[in-house]
Amino acid sequence: MRGKLIASRQGYGALTTEPKNLAFSSEFELNKIAKIKGFTADGSVNHGFNYAPKFLAMKEISSSPLKIGWGGIGSVDNQKIYATIGSHITDFSYDNQTSADDSGEWVIIFADNLSSGSFKKTIKGPIITVGHGNNDYNYKIHSGYDTFKVFHTGRLTVNAPEFDNGEGGGVQITTATYNHNLGYCPFFGPFVDYEVSKNAYYSWNGQYNSNNTWTAGIIYHIGEDVWLEDTGEWFTCKVTHTASNSNRPTTGAEWTTYWNEYVEPNVYNTYVNKLEDIKFVYGGVEEFNETFILYYVTTTQLVLQVVQSQAPDVWLEGDPPYLVYEHTPCPAETVYVDYTIFYNKINEELDLISD
Amino acid sequence: MSGVIYAKRPKISGDVRELDTRFRTIDSTVNQLKVYMSGSGSVRMQKVEEWGDDKEIIDIAHNLGYQPFFAGWFKLATGSEWKKIPSRITTLIGEEQETFFSAMGRPSDNILQLHFYTISIFGPMYDIYLDYKYIIYVDPYRDAW
Numbered sequence: 001m002r003g004k005l006i007a008s009r010q011g012y013g014a015l016t017t018e019p020k021n022l023a024f025s026s027e028f029e030l031n032k033i034a035k036i037k038g039f040t041a042d043g044s045v046n047h048g049f050n051y052a053p054k055f056l057a058m059k060e061i062s063s064s065p066l067k068i069g070w071g072g073i074g075s076v077d078n079q080k081i082y083a084t085i086g087s088h089i090t091d092f093s094y095d096n097q098t099s100a101d102d103s104g105e106w107v108i109i110f111a112d113n114l115s116s117g118s119f120k121k122t123i124k125g126p127i128i129t130v131g132h133g134n135n136d137y138n139y140k141i142h143s144g145y146d147t148f149k150v151f152h153t154g155r156l157t158v159n160a161p162e163f164d165n166g167e168g169g170g171v172q173i174t175t176a177t178y179n180h181n182l183g184y185c186p187f188f189g190p191f192v193d194y195e196v197s198k199n200a201y202y203s204w205n206g207q208y209n210s211n212n213t214w215t216a217g218i219i220y221h222i223g224e225d226v227w228l229e230d231t232g233e234w235f236t237c238k239v240t241h242t243a244s245n246s247n248r249p250t251t252g253a254e255w256t257t258y259w260n261e262y263v264e265p266n267v268y269n270t271y272v273n274k275l276e277d278i279k280f281v282y283g284g285v286e287e288f289n290e291t292f293i294l295y296y297v298t299t300t301q302l303v304l305q306v307v308q309s310q311a312p313d314v315w316l317e318g319d320p321p322y323l324v325y326e327h328t329p330c331p332a333e334t335v336y337v338d339y340t341i342f343y344n345k346i347n348e349e350l351d352l353i354s355d
Numbered sequence: 356m357s358g359v360i361y362a363k364r365p366k367i368s369g370d371v372r373e374l375d376t377r378f379r380t381i382d383s384t385v386n387q388l389k390v391y392m393s394g395s396g397s398v399r400m401q402k403v404e405e406w407g408d409d410k411e412i413i414d415i416a417h418n419l420g421y422q423p424f425f426a427g428w429f430k431l432a433t434g435s436e437w438k439k440i441p442s443r444i445t446t447l448i449g450e451e452q453e454t455f456f457s458a459m460g461r462p463s464d465n466i467l468q469l470h471f472y473t474i475s476i477f478g479p480m481y482d483i484y485l486d487y488k489y490i491i492y493v494d495p496y497r498d499a500w
């Protein structure tokens with residue numbers, strides 16, 4: 001029998017505890033962070049492998065003060081890392097919404113591979129490895145590469161009060177922070193984009209998940225919504241299955257095994273971790289009051305912000321002019337995130353391929 | 356007392372026991388993200404009628420009973436450029452452009468989903484494959500230690 005290398009959280013038995021209570025284990029591969037590359041303009045550089053490596057990309061929203069979030073537009077092929085500088089909204093007001101380019105992008109490259117190829121770095125000095133193979137990506141653990149190490153977890157909650165700035169409209173920003181005080185921008189989870197329009201999220205995901213009229217023979221996946229043509233009732237699939245008369249909502253003998261009655265989401269109580277599942281659909285987004293969720297790190301804080309943008313009264317020219325939209329308050333709402341902060345520093349180039 | 360295992364980054368000098376945690380590559384005193392399962396595959400994207408689009412969903416049962424960290428990538432089967440999930444790839448189909456979107460879903464504590472779709476009903480007819488790879492971590496995105 002081969003030996004094992006296992007380390008557990010203090011107070012938990014390494015051989016008996018659940019895997020999530022382990023620091024690491026030879027049973028589970030650790031990602032091998034090989035390189036961190038910063039970009040301040042669109043461009044590409046060689047990553048150093050002859051295969052496409054796994055990667056992550058983050059956007060640097062501003063360099064002063066330094067703010068970094070998820071949503072970087074990176075890509076890789078067998079030779080290069082490609083970066084595209086994105087943008088973000090700087091003025092959230094209804095009639096003056098403006099954007100600016102991000103100040104940069106940070107791409108994190110793993111030794112772990114997406115395509116076939118080979119790479120084994122020259123080892124200088126003692127290392128710990130688990131596994132074997134001709135390539136570094138074959139190893140489950142390789143101390144010549146960095147790993148994601150958890151620093152702190154917790155919950156941030158923003159309770160944004162109702163906002164009514166009258167007929168002129170306006171913007172209210174409510175913030176919650178955690179002071180990590182690491183002195184640099186650390187990696188963090190969940191991997192939710194820096195800036196999410198809450199209105200777009202709920203509208204688009206609702207449309208995307210809607211699979212329209214229930215129809216026998218269709219494969220419905222868990223999470224999809226359908227409606228019954230005869231009653232107009234909506235249901236949400238809870239087990240992926242092929243639709244048949246026996247599982248048809250309300251009339252099939254087994255329908256409760258496969259369907260729940262549809263429940264409207266509470267759009268004023270938003271769990272940020274859920275926003276990872278955002279989809280894109282053309283149209284269907286309310287054009288007036290809007291809420292944006294911002295999630296990012298600075299060198300001292302993890303920040304969650306709720307931006308409520310209240311539309312003003314909107315008049316159309318005429319004789320006399322007439323009111324086509326009368327302002328309404330932005331309702332109070334709660335936005336919360338279960339966060340993870342890692343020790344790993346984002347904003348510093350790293351090269352463990354040649355080191 | 357339990358022992359500890361440390362390894363430090365190449366080219367970092369000093370006693371590994373005295374270094375900041377971020378300079379250690381392996382550290383038995385902190386939680387490291389651990390890969391629970393990984394996988395890959397190809398999905399066929401097919402527009403079968405004018406004014407239509409396509410949506411393909413892949414269920415991945417991890418059965419962890421909680422929401423784990425996830426990372427995924429995709430590319431055109433005929434291409435070599437990989438992008439993150441979620442994101443989009445625009446390509447020429449004949450002489451017209453079409454954009455293929457990727458996304459993920461967390462419909463339960465035991466299943467993750469990969470989603471691939473197009474959103475324009477005005478685009479060209481297509482019949483292509485997308486390649487994907489993914490990682491599901493042991494570690495939950497809430498209350499990891």
